[in-house]
Amino acid sequence: MREFVIILIVILILLGLTAYKYRRQIAMIIGFGKMLRDARADIRRSASPRRIDHEPSELVCCTRCGTWVPQDRAIRFDAKTYYCSQDCVRSAMTAA
Numbered sequence: 001m002r003e004f005v006i007i008l009i010v011i012l013i014l015l016g017l018t019a020y021k022y023r024r025q026i027a028m029i030i031g032f033g034k035m036l037r038d039a040r041a042d043i044r045r046s047a048s049p050r051r052i053d054h055e056p057s058e059l060v061c062c063t064r065c066g067t068w069v070p071q072d073r074a075i076r077f078d079a080k081t082y083y084c085s086q087d088c089v090r091s092a093m094t095a096a
């Protein structure tokens with residue numbers, strides 16, 4: 001029984017040393033696994049029927065900076081004036 005415990009301890013020490021030696025690779029593998037899991041979650045989210053049924057809204061051009069943004073996310077000023085963000089509205093106000 002004592003020998004078994006000693007062998008177990010030696011194995012644990014060897015495992016510990018190996019883990020310590022390859023800690024960077026292990027961290028990399030863990031990070032890679034996490035990345036894969038995130039990517040898979042993203043795919044599942046983007047493949048949900050809600051997203052597929054949702055028609056992409058028309059793109060509009062920001063009057064201030066020229067960025068193209070979906071109409072439902074743009075800030076509408078009048079019939080033909082859109083801004084991509086609050087910042088662009090603000091800078092347009094101060095420039096005018």
Ligand SMILES: [Zn+2]
Pocket residue numbers: 062063064065066067083084085088
């Ligand atoms: Zn803009």
